[in-house]
Amino acid sequence: MTSQPIEIHDVVKERYGAIASGVTNSCCSTDDGCGCGTESILYDPAMLEGLPVDVTGLSLGCGDPVSIASLKPGETVLDLGSGGGIDCFLAARQVGASGYVIGVDMTPEMLMKANGNKVKMGVHNVEFRRGQIEALPVTDNSIDVIMSNCVINLSPDKRAVFAEAFRALKPGGRVSISDIVTEGAFTPEMRADAAKWAECVTGAIDVDEYTGLMREAGFVDIQVVDKTNAEGIIERKEGMPRIFSARVTAFKPQTA
Numbered sequence: 740m741t742s743q744p745i746e747i748h749d750v751v752k753e754r755y756g757a758i759a760s761g762v763t764n765s766c767c768s769t770d771d772g773c774g775c776g777t778e779s780i781l782y783d784p785a786m787l788e789g790l791p792v793d794v795t796g797l798s799l800g801c802g803d804p805v806s807i808a809s810l811k812p813g814e815t816v817l818d819l820g821s822g823g824g825i826d827c828f829l830a831a832r833q834v835g836a837s838g839y840v841i842g843v844d845m846t847p848e849m850l851m852k853a854n855g856n857k858v859k860m861g862v863h864n865v866e867f868r869r870g871q872i873e874a875l876p877v878t879d880n881s882i883d884v885i886m887s888n889c890v891i892n893l894s895p896d897k898r899a900v901f902a903e904a905f906r907a908l909k910p911g912g913r914v915s916i917s918d919i920v921t922e923g924a925f926t927p928e929m930r931a932d933a934a935k936w937a938e939c940v941t942g943a944i945d946v947d948e949y950t951g952l953m954r955e956a957g958f959v960d961i962q963v964v965d966k967t968n969a970e971g972i973i974e975r976k977e978g979m980p981r982i983f984s985a986r987v988t989a990f991k992p993q994t995a
């Protein structure tokens with residue numbers, strides 16, 4: 740009895756719209772914790788030097804997918820659920836002027852924030868596009884690296900997200916993801932709680948199911964690089980599965 744996809748998208752959009760607009764100044768609506776972190780515990784502070792507080796202050800991820808992406812100058816990068824743009828701006832520094840970074844987000848208020856940050860920073864190799872990660876606004880085989888930070892857990896159709904990521908990547912392209920995963924599953928009743936889903940909790944799925952969906956989409960060499968207990972940022976209630984922040988990498992085969 741999972742909530743319907745349209746309802747999930749609406750609730751998620753409302754939540755992140757409110758955060759971007761400053762209506763809610765925290766990722767968590769209550770004091771019982773959610774899956775979103777703060778930049779100071781997610782990233783090596785040296786990486787964040789020179790980023791404006793408007794960027795670092797809107798860091799809503801659950802890990803650092805940029806450091807494990809091994810980005811190279813000239814590469815084209817796509818960030819799924821780019822929010823205020825922190826990972827796009829970090830990636831832009833690494834791919835340089837000959838590279839390009841596209842952030843996709845479905846929440847208009849987040850896109851406004853990200854675009855405002857882009858102008859403030861005078862960055863020219865980053866573009867933010869409105870769209871859903873289940874139907875990416877990019878052409879086939881056009882991306883070298885896909886990143887995502889605490890977003891795929893929010894999708895009501897993770898199979899479509901991985902299929903789209905596979906479609907968008909060039910043969911030999913790679914993914915670098917930080918996300919919330921579980922060991923075990925939330926009950927159907929817990930998954931029907933759209934508010935908790937939007938807090939990056941009950942939309943999370945078992946890590947083996949997650950990597951299984953990636954394999955089904957065609958990805959190879961799928962590695963769970965690290966998996967950290969997320970109970971510091973998500974309060975685990977009785978009956979819930981164990982909750983982790985994980986980083987996952989994978990490749991699209993050269994022959995695909």
Ligand SMILES: C[S@@+](CC[C@H](N)C(=O)[O-])C[C@H]1O[C@@H](n2cnc3c(N)ncnc32)[C@H](O)[C@@H]1O
Pocket residue numbers: 748751752755775797798799800801819820821822823824825826843844845846849870871872873887888889890893894939
């Ligand atoms: C937890 S925030 C993470 C933002 C950013 N990745 C970061 O690390 O700060 C989730 C973001 O994903 C976006 N989002 C969630 N579900 C989405 C979907 N299905 N399609 C596009 N964007 C989505 C939200 O609008 C929000 O900006």
